[in-house]
Amino acid sequence: MAKSSALAHERTQKGRAGQGLRSLRGLARENVPPALDRLIHERMRLGIVSALAVNDSLTFNELKALLKTTDGNLSVHARKLEEAAYIACSKSFDGRLPKTEYRLTGAGRRALERYLDHMEALIRATRER
Numbered sequence: 001m002a003k004s005s006a007l008a009h010e011r012t013q014k015g016r017a018g019q020g021l022r023s024l025r026g027l028a029r030e031n032v033p034p035a036l037d038r039l040i041h042e043r044m045r046l047g048i049v050s051a052l053a054v055n056d057s058l059t060f061n062e063l064k065a066l067l068k069t070t071d072g073n074l075s076v077h078a079r080k081l082e083e084a085a086y087i088a089c090s091k092s093f094d095g096r097l098p099k100t101e102y103r104l105t106g107a108g109r110r111a112l113e114r115y116l117d118h119m120e121a122l123i124r125a126t127r128e129r
Contacts, residue, residue, distance in 0.1 A: 039084055040115045044069060044077045049112050052087060052104035060100040078102060086111055 040046055047067045051058060058066070064074050081087045086108030090101050104112075 036118055037111055037115050039080065039086070040111055042077070044073060045081055046115075048074075048077060048081060048102070049086060049104065049108055052102060053109065053112055057101050057103040060102070063102065081108070084108075084111075 040049055044067065048063060051063060051066055060071075060074065060078075063078075064071065067074065078087065078089065082089050084107075085105055087102050088105050090103075092099050092101070
């Protein structure tokens with residue numbers, strides 16, 4: 001009997017410890033800001049969004065030169081941002097030459113502002129330590 005009551009007591013204590021841990025985790029989550037927007041956090045995509053935030057629009061070649069990247073790299077990252085509706089892409093012809101132009105959407109501007117706010121909060125929290 002003593003052995004089974006000791007096991008029951010141990011199970012009860014483990015259950016209480018687990019509840020305490022869950023409640024602590026819950027409190028910690030309240031104080032933690034939401035996760036970084038991983039879509040913008042990537043260096044090339046942050047460069048694209050930032051460049052478009054300070055320009056009305058940029059062509060593919062202007063972005064490629066500004067970010068010093070390859071056609072393929074820019075194209076892949078721009079497509080991801082376009083799929084998330086952070087940037088808009090318009091294609092046209094300038095004479096016989098194709099012209100791809102990008103602009104930042106309202107959703108993209110809001111996402112960038114949230115991202116910058118989050119980074120500023122991290123910087124402040126780091127400096128306060």
